[in-house]
Amino acid sequence: MQYVEHPLLREGKIERRIYQEVIAAKASEKNTLVVAPTALGKTIIAIMVMVHVLHRRGGKILFLSPTKPLVHQHRRSIIEKTKLSEEEVITLTGEIPPEKRREFYETSKVIVSTPQVIENDLIRGYLNLRDFSLVIFDEAHRAVGNYSYVYIAERYVREAENPLILGLTASPGGEKEKIEEVMRNLYIENLEVRTEKDPDVRPYVHRIEIEWRRVQLPRNFREIKALLTSILRDYLSVLKKKGYLETRDMRKVSRKEILELASKISGDPEALIAQANSVRLMHALELLETQGATPLRKYLERLKETSLGRGAQKSLRELVSDSRFSRVMEILKGINESHPKMKELKRILSKELFGDKRAIVFTQYRDTVKEIVNELSDEKGIKPIAFIGQANRSGERGMSQKEQVEILEKFRSGKYNVLVATSVAEEGLDIPSVDLVVFY
Known part of the structure; x- marks a missing residue:
């Protein structure tokens, strides 16, 4: 060279x-x-x-x-x-x-x-x-x-x-x-x-090799998915019947499309309730399928708590009073296991991280960052540290610029070998070179 x-x-x-x-x-x-x-x-x-x-x-x-x-x-x-x-x-x-x-x-x-x-x-x-x-x-x-x-x-x-x-x-x-x-x-x-x-x-420019790893959802996850999907289909049927959607087939309706309906619906309380709860249920399903039971439970608990407050939206009160919603909360209470992706993540990192090799794990939500760091901390040879954005969200403080710099320095020096980050790498920040990137 x-x-x-x-x-x-x-x-x-x-x-x-x-x-x-x-x-x-x-x-x-x-x-x-x-x-x-x-x-x-x-x-x-x-x-x-x-x-x-x-x-x-x-x-x-x-x-x-x-x-x-x-x-x-x-x-x-x-x-x-x-x-x-x-x-x-x-x-x-x-x-x-x-x-x-x-x-x-x-x-x-x-x-x-x-x-x-x-x-x-x-x-x-x-x-x-x-x-x-x-x-x-x-x-x-x-x-x-x-x-x-x-x-x-x-x-x-x-x-x-x-x-x-x-x-x-x-x-x-x-x-x-x-x-x-x-x-x-x-x-x-x-x-x-x-x-x-x-x-x-x-x-x-180095060639990047991309490999997909597919995991099977456990039975209790599938049961929750079926219940949430059942409620969502009912709301999508309302929107279809009223002419706001062409189909109630979830595979053909995007969350973006449902979000955009909010500006098109006016003077129709039933349709507005269906639209608002469809958005919530789509988010809940995404959490279950991509992040696991703990993030989903936290989200649904927040919805339930909000529904009890003064001035809570009628749509939210309707959703949490649905017997299928209650059944989902019941099942979630009995789940202690992580998303099956966690087991696969541990297996990949344990196999790939040797010597001075480093990895970054990107995930969408801050709750999942914490969960991954906690889970990986017990694994031999894996030294994880969290890295999140600067914005404060729903009462949770983001990282200061100083904290971000210190964390990247510790990762660069080898004190930690796994950076678990929300996919927000801040503008221009120089993330140290790594041997493996996992999109969780």
């Missing part, structure tokens, strides 16, 4: 990829927007442009990224791959006092920061962009409207003697107008688009 050589790069750290070198060479001369999917090495291109500019022109570099985890991630990549010292590459967030930030602006070569901090410091007069030779805008598709990127780019072009801008994005937005707005706001002169299918990229 060949590596990129440069006076400011550590030896053997950046694999030589022709398309990255071509883009970096162009981006070192003109304001450039790089559009490429995740894993094609946009950050590597940024580092190559950065060392070229520092070596040829000197000055300072500003590397902007929208979230704290990304800021810390980029700083780590720069220090790992270049000969710049920790003191020369610093991260800035709003938590650092203004006086300390002013000091960093004077003494550092590379500043990695969230854009809001830089925008505020420019407005307050703490920072002048005159001496910056390059500004990098990560997740550049955000450079629209009133977002901080727009103001910073305008100030940079106005203040710097010889400004150079590099934008990085995996998703510039589908509309031509949006792409044009981003390019206009970042003063882009050169657009570089790459996909995994491009001839110069294809040699570096």
